[in-house]
Amino acid sequence: MIEFSTWDILRNLLLATRWTILLSLVSFVGGGAVGLLLLFVRISTRKATRAFAKYYIELFQGTPLLMQLFIAFFGLGLFGIDVPAWLAAGLALILWTASFLAEIWRGCVESIAKGQWEASASLGMGRLQQMRYVIFPQALKIAVPPTVGFSVQVVKGTALTSIIGFVELSKAGTVVTNATFQPFTVYGLVALIYFALCWPLSRSSQILERKLNVAHRNH
Amino acid sequence: MNYVFEFGWLAQYYPQIVKGVLITLELIAIGAVLGISLGIFCAWARALGPSWLKPIVATYVELIRNTPFLIQLFFIFFGLPSLGLQLGELTAANIAMVINLGAYSCEIIRAGIQATTKGQFEAGASLAMTRFETFRHVVLVPSLQRIWPALSSQVVIVMLGSSVVSQIAAEDLTFAANFIQSRTFRAFEAYIVSTLIYLCLAILLRQALAVLGGFIFPRRLAR
Numbered sequence: 174m175i176e177f178s179t180w181d182i183l184r185n186l187l188l189a190t191r192w193t194i195l196l197s198l199v200s201f202v203g204g205g206a207v208g209l210l211l212l213f214v215r216i217s218t219r220k221a222t223r224a225f226a227k228y229y230i231e232l233f234q235g236t237p238l239l240m241q242l243f244i245a246f247f248g249l250g251l252f253g254i255d256v257p258a259w260l261a262a263g264l265a266l267i268l269w270t271a272s273f274l275a276e277i278w279r280g281c282v283e284s285i286a287k288g289q290w291e292a293s294a295s296l297g298m299g300r301l302q303q304m305r306y307v308i309f310p311q312a313l314k315i316a317v318p319p320t321v322g323f324s325v326q327v328v329k330g331t332a333l334t335s336i337i338g339f340v341e342l343s344k345a346g347t348v349v350t351n352a353t354f355q356p357f358t359v360y361g362l363v364a365l366i367y368f369a370l371c372w373p374l375s376r377s378s379q380i381l382e383r384k385l386n387v388a389h390r391n392h
Numbered sequence: 393m394n395y396v397f398e399f400g401w402l403a404q405y406y407p408q409i410v411k412g413v414l415i416t417l418e419l420i421a422i423g424a425v426l427g428i429s430l431g432i433f434c435a436w437a438r439a440l441g442p443s444w445l446k447p448i449v450a451t452y453v454e455l456i457r458n459t460p461f462l463i464q465l466f467f468i469f470f471g472l473p474s475l476g477l478q479l480g481e482l483t484a485a486n487i488a489m490v491i492n493l494g495a496y497s498c499e500i501i502r503a504g505i506q507a508t509t510k511g512q513f514e515a516g517a518s519l520a521m522t523r524f525e526t527f528r529h530v531v532l533v534p535s536l537q538r539i540w541p542a543l544s545s546q547v548v549i550v551m552l553g554s555s556v557v558s559q560i561a562a563e564d565l566t567f568a569a570n571f572i573q574s575r576t577f578r579a580f581e582a583y584i585v586s587t588l589i590y591l592c593l594a595i596l597l598r599q600a601l602a603v604l605g606g607f608i609f610p611r612r613l614a615r
Contacts, residue, residue, distance in 0.1 A: 235548075235594040237555035239566060240587040247579030325458065332460035336559060343462055356470035364459045364467060371458035 177353045183362055189345030190366055196341060197328045197370075199263050204270025204327070211275035216282060218300070226275065233272035239333050241265045246337040262334035270327055277323060281316040282308060314385055322378035325371045332367070342366060399581055405572050412568030413589060415482075419564060420551040420597070423489035427550070428543065430490060431497025432536075436527055438498065439505045449498070456495035462556050464488050469560045485557035485564075493550045500542050504535035537609040544601035548594050555590070565589060 215226035233241065246261035285308050293307040335344035346363040350356045402409075437449045456464065468491075469484040479487070508531050516526025536543070558567035569586035573579045 232591065235552075235591045236587045237552040237566070237590055239555040240569075240583055240590060243569070243583045244580070244587065247573065248583055251578075251580050329458075329460040332462045333556065335462070336556070343460065343466075346463070346466070350470065355474070356466070357472070357474040360463060360467040360471045364455075364463050367459045367463060368455060372454065375454075375458060 192341040196331045200266035203267035207271035208274030212278045230272045258339040262339045281312040318382035408568040412565035416564045426490040427493025430494030434498035435501035453495045481560045481562040485562040504539035540605040
C-alpha cells in the first residue's frame with residue numbers, strides 16, 4: 174500500500190481549490206450581473222414585472238441550493254440537453270446568487286431617501302439617469318459590506334457542486350479520503366482551506382461596515 | 393423536446409416522501425431548539441462571560457461561519473470515527489445542524505444583546521441582581537424579541553441547508569427524491585416535486601415562527 178504524507182494530501186487539495194475559486198468568481202460576477210437586472214425589475218414601476226422578480230427571489234431563496242443543482246444537472250439532461258457538471262454548477266449558482274444579491278441591493282436602494290428620487294425627477298431625469306447619477310452612487314456605499322459578506326456564502330455554496338460531480342475542493346476531499354483512509358486529516362484540512370478563503374472576506378466585510386458606518390455618522 | 397411529464401406515478405412513492413418530510417421536520421425541530429439554546433449560551437459567553445471563555449467561543453463561531461455545512465457534516469460523520477467516536481447518520485446530522493445554527497444564532501443574539509441599553513444592566517444591578525440574573529430576567533427576552541425575525545430567517549436557511557444530510561444517507565426529503573430518481577429515472581418530476589415541498593415547508597416554517605414569536609413575546613417592545 175502506498176503511504177500518503179500530509180503534504181501529498183495538502184498539495185492535491187490545494188490544486189482542487191483553484192476550481193473552487195474559479196467557480197466562486199464566475200458565480201459571483203455572473204450572479205451580480207443577473208442580480209443587477211433583477212434589481213431593476215424588482216424596483217420597476219410596473220406591478221407585473223415587480224411581482225415576477227418577487228416570486229423569482231422567493232423561489233430561489235425558499236428552496237435548497239442542492240435541489241436547484243439537481244434540477245439543473247439531472248432535470249435538463251432529460252430534455253436531451255447534455256449538461257456537464259460545470260455548466261449545471263455555474264448556472265444554478267449564478268441564478269441562486271442573483272436572487273440574494275438583488276434582495277440585498279434592493280434594501281440598499283430603498284434606504285436612500287425618497288426625496289432623492291423626487292429631486293432628480295424634478296430635474297427632468299429619466300428613471301435610468303436617476304439610478305445612474307443619484308441613487309446608485311449613494312446606494313453603493315451602503316451595499317459594499319453586505320455584498321462582500323455574501324461572497325462568503327457563495328464560496329461555501331460551491332461546496333455543494335461536489336454532489337453533482339464537479340471536482341472542486343469538497344469533491345477532492347472525498348476522493349483523497351477514499352485513497353488515503355484519513356478522513357479526519359483530509360476533512361480537517363478541507364475545512365481549514367475553506368476557512369482561509371472565507372475568513373478574509375468576512376473580516377473585510379466587518380471592517381468595511383465599521384468604516385462606512387463612521388462615515389455615515391458624520392453626516 | 394420529446395419528454396413527457398408524468399406526475400401520477402409519484403403517488404406510489406408517497407410513503408418515502410412523507411417519511412422524508414417528517415425526518416426533515418424532526419431535524420429542524422431538534423436543530424432549532426438545541427441550536428438556539430447553544431446560541432444563547434454562546435452569546436452570553438461572548439458578551440458577558442468569563443474572559444477565558446470568550447476566545448474559545450469566538451473561534452468556534454468564526455470556524456463554523458466560514459466553512460461549508462457539507463464539510464462540517466463530513467468531518468463529524470466520516471472524520472470523528474478515527475477518534476473512536478462512531479455516530480449514526482441521524483445523530484451526526486443533528487449534531488452538525490445544532491453546531492451550525494448555534495454559531496449563526498450566537499452572532500444574531502449577540503447583536504440583540506448589544507442593542508440593549510446599558511441602563512438595563514444598571515437597573516438590574518440596582519435591584520441587587522447578579523450579572524447572570526440580570527441577563528436571564530432583564531436582558532435576554534427583549535434581546536430575543538428584537539432579533540426574532542433575523543433568527544427565524546436563519547432557522548429557515550438551516551432547514552433548507554439540511555438537504556445535504558442526504559449525502560451521509562440520512563433519509564430526509566432529498567434522500568427520498570434521490571431514491572425515487574434512482575428507481576424511475578424521472579429526475580425532473582422527482583426534484584420539482586420535492587423542491588416545491590421544500591418551498592411550502594419554508595413558507596410554513598416562517599409563518600409558524602412568526603406566530604410563535606407573537607406567542608412568546610406578547611407585549612410590544614418599549615423603545
